[in-house]
Amino acid sequence: MAYLQGCYPLVGKEQLTAGIYSYTVSCPEIVSQAVPGQFVHVRVDGFSLRRPISICGIDTENGLLRMVFEVRGKGTEALAQLVPGQKIDLLGPLGNGFTPPAGQQVVLVGGGIGVPPLLELAARAGDRATAILGFRTASAVILAEDFRAHSCDLRLATDDGSEGYHGFVTGLLEERLAEGAPGMVCACGPMAMLKGVVEIAEAHGVPTQVSLEERMGCGVGACLVCACKTVRDGREVFTHVCKDGPVFDGKEVVFA
Numbered sequence: 092m093a094y095l096q097g098c099y100p101l102v103g104k105e106q107l108t109a110g111i112y113s114y115t116v117s118c119p120e121i122v123s124q125a126v127p128g129q130f131v132h133v134r135v136d137g138f139s140l141r142r143p144i145s146i147c148g149i150d151t152e153n154g155l156l157r158m159v160f161e162v163r164g165k166g167t168e169a170l171a172q173l174v175p176g177q178k179i180d181l182l183g184p185l186g187n188g189f190t191p192p193a194g195q196q197v198v199l200v201g202g203g204i205g206v207p208p209l210l211e212l213a214a215r216a217g218d219r220a221t222a223i224l225g226f227r228t229a230s231a232v233i234l235a236e237d238f239r240a241h242s243c244d245l246r247l248a249t250d251d252g253s254e255g256y257h258g259f260v261t262g263l264l265e266e267r268l269a270e271g272a273p274g275m276v277c278a279c280g281p282m283a284m285l286k287g288v289v290e291i292a293e294a295h296g297v298p299t300q301v302s303l304e305e306r307m308g309c310g311v312g313a314c315l316v317c318a319c320k321t322v323r324d325g326r327e328v329f330t331h332v333c334k335d336g337p338v339f340d341g342k343e344v345v346f347a
């Protein structure tokens with residue numbers, strides 16, 4: 092599918108928690124082509140390289156795209172300074188999204204800033220989705236109300252036990268899979284979490300799709316900055332996270 096580039100108005104800005112912002116952008120052309128799991132490549136004034144941010148919400152009726160990002164360095168710090176009314180230069184939608192089997196139950200597993208790309212999947216699956224979301228501590232929890240609003244079965248975990256299950260999302264995933272096998276587990280978060288999720292799901296015979304993060308240059312498959320090792324047809328090959336991913340079959344990913 093072709094991608095688009097344009098400058099689009101920021102129509103909504105909300106700070107969700109310390110250093111994490113939700114932006115709503117009016118970009119009907121991008122929204123009309125976007126699917127959950129894809130990303131937009133954002134140009135920030137003063138930086139030559141764009142910053143990849145996942146698509147968190149797709150409102151096709153109103154042409155609105157939502158993204159949620161954490162301030163990590165200078166680029167996202169500058170992005171966080173924008174105010175509604177200003178325009179954002181976006182390239183997208185880019186990459187391949189999640190493709191859970193239609194009509195079946197799906198388990199979504201997100202860790203920290205890996206949670207936002209799963210929200211639109213929850214919106215589409217509704218009460219067929221179990222969302223298992225993990226955070227460091229209660230004050231770091233984001234988007235819980237948004238997942239609840241989509242009627243999914245929400246299960247929270249915190250590393251320190253200050254909210255929900257005390258421990259990692261993998262513990263909650265074990266519990267959920269013991270209740271019955273969904274059609275797929277879709278996950279986004281740190282590599283160590285993704286590795287654990289894929290191992291557990293495979294042990295239960297459940298297919299997985301995982302969204303990977305890699306530093307990016309062009310975002311469209313032309314520069315090799317985002318190369319990652321995967322297994323295809325039994326052979327280890329380098330693929331592009333931007334073009335071949337960011338969502339991969341869990342079985343294809345070579346976890347270090």
Ligand SMILES: Cc1cc2nc3c(=O)[nH]c(=O)nc-3n(C[C@H](O)[C@H](O)[C@H](O)COP(=O)(O)OP(=O)(O)OC[C@H]3O[C@@H](n4cnc5c(N)ncnc54)[C@H](O)[C@@H]3O)c2cc1C
Pocket residue numbers: 130142143144145146158159160161162163164165166167168204207208303304305306307337
């Ligand atoms: C497909 C994809 C989707 C993403 N979606 C989101 C999202 O929805 N929300 C969000 O907050 N972030 C997301 N990221 C990560 C985001 O792109 C980086 O945090 C951002 O580019 C950092 O830019 P910066 O200039 O602020 O930081 P820099 O100064 O460039 O780096 C600051 C820190 O961030 C780390 N970093 C830089 N780029 C990446 C990267 N691509 N992945 C992981 N760590 C990185 C660096 O190692 C460094 O520690 C995504 C990344 C990818 C590849």
Ligand code: FES
Pocket residue numbers: 306307308309310311312313314315316317318331332333334
């Ligand atoms: S970022 Fe250039 S090839 Fe992926």
